Amino acid sequence: MNINAASLYEELFSLYGNTQWWPGETDDEIILGAILTQNTSWSNVEKSLSRIRNEGLMKLEMLADIDKSHLIELIHSSGFYNQKARTIIELSKMIVSNYGGIDAMKNESNEKLEAFIKPISGIGQETMDAILCYALDKPVFVVDKYTLRLMDRLGVKNVSNIRKAKEYVLASIGEDLGKLKNLHGLIVNFSKDYCRSKPACNDCPLRNKCDFASGKQD
DNA sequence: AACCAGGAGAGAG
DNA sequence: CTCTCTCATGGT
Numbered sequence: 357m358n359i360n361a362a363s364l365y366e367e368l369f370s371l372y373g374n375t376q377w378w379p380g381e382t383d384d385e386i387i388l389g390a391i392l393t394q395n396t397s398w399s400n401v402e403k404s405l406s407r408i409r410n411e412g413l414m415k416l417e418m419l420a421d422i423d424k425s426h427l428i429e430l431i432h433s434s435g436f437y438n439q440k441a442r443t444i445i446e447l448s449k450m451i452v453s454n455y456g457g458i459d460a461m462k463n464e465s466n467e468k469l470e471a472f473i474k475p476i477s478g479i480g481q482e483t484m485d486a487i488l489c490y491a492l493d494k495p496v497f498v499v500d501k502y503t504l505r506l507m508d509r510l511g512v513k514n515v516s517n518i519r520k521a522k523e524y525v526l527a528s529i530g531e532d533l534g535k536l537k538n539l540h541g542l543i544v545n546f547s548k549d550y551c552r553s554k555p556a557c558n559d560c561p562l563r564n565k566c567d568f569a570s571g572k573q574d
Numbered sequence: 575a576a577c578c579a580g581g582a583g584a585g586a587g
Numbered sequence: 588c589t590c591t592c593t594c595a596t597g598g599t
Contacts, residue, residue: 394581400597401580435596439582480582500580517588544580553578 359510359565362528365535368542371561375541378490383458384416385409390486391443391478392434404431416457420448443478450476462492469494481518489540495531497522498540502547509551509568 359367379398380386385405392401407430408414413422427441434440454472455461461469466488473484481499488494499521507515507524515521529535550560555568563569 390580393579395579396581396595397579397597399579403597433596435579436581436594437596439594443582478582482581486580498580502580540580547580 358513360528361525361539364510365529365539365542367562368546369538372542372545375538375545377537377541377544378486380405380490382414383491384419385414386491387416387447387458387487388414388419388444390483390490391440391447392431394436394440394483396434396436400433400435403433407431416448417452419444420452439478443476447473447476447479458491466494466496489533489537493533495533495536497525497529497536500540500544502551503540503543505574506543506547506551508574509555509566509572510562511567 378386378389380389388408389401389405392404413419422445424441424445427444428437431437431440451458451461469488469492470484473479473487485496485498489496489498499518503521504515507521512524515524525539550556557563557569560566560569
């Protein structure tokens with residue numbers, strides 16, 4: 357099958373509508389969630405986020421000066437707490453000292469922002485894209501494990517890595533921020549329902565358009 | 575009780 | 588560039 361990203365968007369939109377992604381009250385909370393959810397289920401992340409919120413620490417300027425061992429306690433349920441605590445503190449310090457806060461970053465170019473964020477240990481391509489798209493409102497498509505698996509199962513050509521997947525989306529959706537934000541949420545929702553490791557192909561609304569449903573393996 | 579989850583980094587080939 | 592290993596908790 358050779359569905360383009362715009363058509364896939366319409367298919368998934370008809371199933372889930374507006375997913376309201378990224379979940380989070382503030383830009384600071386979105387950034388925290390992006391780091392905490394690395395290879396971790398969102399239910400575990402929510403526990404960490406509410407603990408931080410309950411202590412009144414859901415601001416980067418607070419997290420920049422937090423005691424590391426205290427932060428580790430607060431985010432314990434999200435796993436990989438040593439690396440994540442270090443990353444959260446470092447990123448918070450960097451943003452606060454260089455920009456003062458998130459709002460001042462929104463006027464910067466993508467190139468400058470990437471050069472600023474990328475060197476921080478613990479923030480890879482996907483986390484950086486999530487921050488750019490959902491916290492800074494930059495027209496960047498977030499590619500995760502679900503995205504690559506869905507593209508592969510649908511038989512989309514030339515989408516074997518993050519860079520190619522972003523090109524695939526850019527080709528037919530362009531820089532429509534609203535659609536880029538929602539498409540990622542649509543893919544996550546769809547993948548959770550039908551396209552996990554143990555696929556629910558029998559009930560899948562896209563089974564007629566998916567190679568995997570007819571016997572193909574990952 | 576193994577397997578997986580909204581990754582990243584380091585090393586090897 | 589692609590593989591493989593490690594980091595770690597919590598739900599099924």
